[in-house]
Amino acid sequence: MAEAETTNELPVGFSSTYPVGVITCAVVIVSLILSKLFFSKPKLNLPPTPKGIPLFGTMLKTRGPKTHRILIEYAKEFGPLYALRTGLKYFIVVTSPEIAWEGLIKNAQVFSSRPKLLSRLNFTGWRSVNSALYGDYWRGIRKNLVIQVTSGSKVASFAPFREEELAILLERIDHEAENNDNVITFLPHCRFTVFSILLHVCFSKRFNPEDIEELDAVLKQLLIILAPQVIDFIPFLQLFSKKHRNECQMLLDRMRKMFTPLIDEHRVLRNDGKPALDYVDSLIVLQKEMNLKETDILGLIGEVLTGGTDTTANTLEWTMANLMKHPEIQQRLYEEIQEVTGGKMVQEGQLVKMKYLQAVVKEGLRKHPPLPFGITHGVTQQTKFKGHDIPEDAMVLFHIQAMQNDPTIWKDPNVFNPERFLNNDSNYDMTGSHGPKSLEFIPFGAGRRICPGMNLALTHAHLILARLVQRYEFTKTVGQLFVVDHDDSGPGMNFRVRRSAGVGTI
Ligand code: HEM
Secondary structure, X not given: OHHHHOOOOOOOOOOOOOOHHHHHHHHHHHHHHHHHHHHXXXXXXXXXXXXXXXXXXXXXXXXXXXXXXXXXXXXXXXXXXXXXXXXXXXXXEEOOHHHHHHHHHHOHHHHOEOOOOHHHHOOOOOOOOOOOOOOXXXXXXXXXXXXXXXXXXXXXXXXXXXXXXHHHHHHHHHHHHHHOOOEEEHHHHHHHHHHHHHHHHHHOOOOOHHHHHHXXXXXXXXXXXXXXXXXXXXXXXXXXOHHHHHHHHXXXXXXXXXXXXXXXXXXXXXXXXXXXXXXHHXXXXXXXXXXXXXXXXXXXXXXXXXXXXXXXXXXXXXXXXXXXXXXXXXXXXXXXXXXXXXXXXXXXXHHHHOHHHHHHHHHHHHHOXXXXXXXXXXXXXXXXXXXXXXOOXXXXXXXXXXXXXXXXXXXXXXOOOHHHHOOOOHHHOOOOOOOHXXXXXXXXXXXXXXXXXXXXXXXXXXXXXXXXXXXEEEEOOOOXXXXXXXXOOOOOOEEEEEEOOOOOOO
């Protein structure tokens, strides 16, 4: 036992001299027995379900970076509402806007929860906005996030942070271009800028580049560790998840070390009557009102930083990759920017007048939604849905990408064509609040769990894209392949940039 505790490899309770084969056999036999017991429970009338192998179901087939595509393929065979057995749980997959509307809007009361993922208990529990179960706790922390970070007036109040970080972004790109034969790697610059703005939003302070890199490394780790684990599908394996538990605790310790001194600074200012009134401040106030634990605060800060960085940076990268592939679209966007600004550096207040810019960003989000099937929903109770039973512990996926790239809905869905968003169709305002048709385009989700960061994210995406397209012409590098039609992972592209003449002054 003592030996086992010193290693991450072996499950709790086994000594390292125990033959691995025996342990594996025992685990498999116990799993099969439990799986049999589990599935001999009263028969449910589930949506159509592909066949899978004992215990694992279709889990092994659907793993990996192409999961979202595999799920679209299943829909061709099993229809727009089907179930996938994954370990001892079911994923319910929805790929049509009409059915998504029935779940997310018409039956919101039932479909607006999150699944009780055991892996999250190894971290801070179901205590962040995105992981909290539907109920008063979720309502309280979400309301605070909206009021303090993402409401229109708050987003506007962060304009000075954006200006500071955008100036640094342009300097960084200039510097890399000068030193690398005009070739830049785009994504890290966008991530750095968006992340720095979000740090400002949380802490009201600018960090030095080394600290930003270090914080970013920890939060990247957080994203990896919070991905669903095998214990979420085969819960009794929790007994053997010591490695994951340890990793979570180590990460929490690192976050504690980085964030606690900053949170304490805020507490001191608050006691002195000089609060910064930023997200951290609001969490300090909320701590008393809602009984937040120290780890809840760490998790809530981490959620804004991780939730807002890669999503926005990936949107920018994909959109830019498509602009590079279609120079005529890039040129038209440049002309719109120049027309609205009169050739001076684009200002935030001018973005609302740039309809083509907005259409370009929408098209980027349609073709390459950063979260292809959103965040998994849970149901508050076992329910009947479209004539089928949805088990209480099911995980429900509303497949955003399937709906946004459905050839029966969108003409030439694989073609990057911002024009499709130029006719001011209110169905496509990304809120999903205009009937079933509006769920054809929901990159931020829809209903009660819709992304609270939408305003903030769009402000970042519009401003960064406008400033970049105004200042540089983006072209492909020699021998570069275009992979923008294959959206399995970010294009990870280098771009060749050339400074446009006469731009850069206010
Ligand atoms: C282009 C950028 C972004 C995209 C495409 C995006 C997309 C999404 C999607 C699809 C969901 C799941 C909705 C659902 O469960 O049905 C979501 C949830 C969420 N997003 Fe975003 N997001 C973006 C930026 C942001 C930003 C900047 C923030 C932070 C301020 C943020 C914070 C959250 C949170 C906290 C949730 C969970 C909401 C809840 O469970 O109530 N997101 N996002």
